[in-house]
Amino acid sequence: MELLQGVLVSALVITVHGFYTASDDVIELNPSNFNKQVLQSDSLWLIEFYAPWCGHCQRLTPDWKKAATALKGIVKIGAVDADQHKSLGSQYGIRGFPTIKVFGANKNKPDDYQGGRTSEAIVEGAMTALRSLVKDRLSGRTGGSGQSKQSGGGSGAGDKKDVVELTDDNFDRLVLNGDEVWMVEFFAPWCGHCKRLEPEWTAAATAVKDQTKGKVKLGAVDATVHQGLASRYGIRGFPTIKIFSKGEEPEDYEGGRTRADIVARAMDLFSANAPPPELHEIIDQDIFKSTCDDSQLCIVAVLPHILDTGASGRNSYLDVMRKMAEKYKKKMWGWLWAEAGAQMDLESSLGIGGFGYPAMAAINARKMKYSLLKGSFSETGIHEFLRDLSVGRGSTASIGGGALPKISTVEAWNGKDGQLPVEEDIDLSDVDLDDLGKDEL
Known part of the structure; x- marks a missing residue:
């Protein structure tokens, strides 16, 4: 019985601490071997940054192993337990799991892998990257190792x-x-x-x-x-x-x-x-596009109409967002807001409106994916939402239309309470109300 328990405990430890073993063709990487294996290598690498508790990572594992076997001797396939080796994850800006990076000619600036997650798609993506690398070498645009010819540094490690x-x-x-x-x-x-x-x-x-x-x-x-x-x-x-x-x-x-x-x-x-990121109102296409393009995630809130909340109510929502932007400033995300009804294409593409206002979504412009806040628009609710996203636990959906929505140009909020439209006065002095009543009879 004790022997059986020991076997079960050993199996559980393996399950928790890593997906790959020495018998796999996937090379386990860590801070001790990463520099020599990857950065000083002439090989093309596809590297998965994963967390053992991540369901998407668990589903990727068999395909990652198949791809590694198929590409053995051609392209190197690696894996980093970024939950255990947080320094490597931080170094390459890993925000969710699994994230796959392509380490090609310039090892200091790996590319994001944007292909599918099946073994066939991974192999195809690797071969495409390899063809590009070989073509660059033929044209003399690379130094052939993990650095550019101009770097002047040793071991392909920097300048x-x-x-x-x-x-x-x-x-x-x-x-x-x-x-x-x-x-x-x-x-x-x-x-x-x-x-x-x-x-x-x-x-x-x-x-x-x-x-x-x-x-x-x-x-x-x-x-x-x-x-x-x-x-x-x-x-x-x-x-x-x-x-x-x-x-x-x-x-x-x-x-x-x-x-x-x-x-x-x-x-x-x-x-x-670093100072906390700025909170921008979405008043034109440039603000929206530049913020979302420059950030891995942009956090977008749609706040109630100013007539529904007044200036004090709106400022309370904005204060919550600023506190969250400060809390998550290490992520270097973009932060945006719009008034309900001002950007209808944006609301439609993100499915906002069905839950009422205020609403919030996190957008990944590179992957054309978004995730909606389902909890309360409060420090606690938003923190739980962003925390889950930052560790790869949030549910996502594709942005409607497969592209960033068109943004309308609107006037920026002036910081004041809203005003109801002025109703036009109607002069009834020339109208004989008694005669109108007779006509109706």
Whole structure:
């Protein structure tokens, strides 16, 4: 009996912690092997980021295995348990499960896989990506490894120019007086640990520059040359990494030394220091399209007519949205709202209106999918809705018409209470009401 229980427990552990074993042709990836296996590889990779509890991921598993077997020796098929290895998921902006990325010529900028989820569709998508990669190599547009020819970095890991060389002369100006958040490595050229960190630091610098648009920077100080800086910050061993945020005391970096670990910490710093996203009223096509195109998800609310709520009621709804935008600012989603009836094509394409107002939907413009808020339009209700979406639990539907709806150009709300239309006065002085009554009789 005890033996049987042990077997069942072992099986349960395997089920919870991973879908793939050493006997599968799917290569399990993690922060320890990702850089060497993928980023330094000349191969084309299709990589699934999954969570063991995700039902869609469970259904994908047999097809992912079949595709891996069919593509063995041609295209590499990998899988990352992003629930366990959150640093890798964060590094590549994984917001839902399963997410499939194509790592081709430029390993620092993988493409989203947009094909079907059957084994046949996966194989076809992989071969299409492979043909494109080979065509680019023939035309000389790629360096043939995980980096461009212009990168100048080693091991296909990034561009050395993205690591800012910091000195006694420029440190205060760039780091202490700048608006960016800095991660600074203090190193010694003879230090073996520093040499091993260098390619990881370089790769992370390029990734962080791209993903934060320069708001978080990675720098390096040769502490044997700039001993004044090393002394000022109490550097005793190498490499030492410190975090500098404007107006705050420097903080010791205690995380891992892989590219994934460094990028994950940088993204946390970026999110913590970023202002909440703006909440825009949908008044024309440009605002709607740019917000939804630039964000993985755009959260759209349709609020009651101003005559139904007045300014105070509308502002209370907008305040709830602003609080949620602040709470979820790390996701870098877009936030929009419209008045009921002002954007009828939008309401129709999202199925809004059947549940009354206010209503809310989350739109994925890349996949032309949306999900509707079924709970209350409150901090609790919206939090539960967005939390489920962020971990891949929300139900979705296709946007009506298969394209983003046409947006009407309307005047922006002036922040005031609504006014009823002025009724036209009718002059009845020339009308003999008695005669009208006689005619009717």
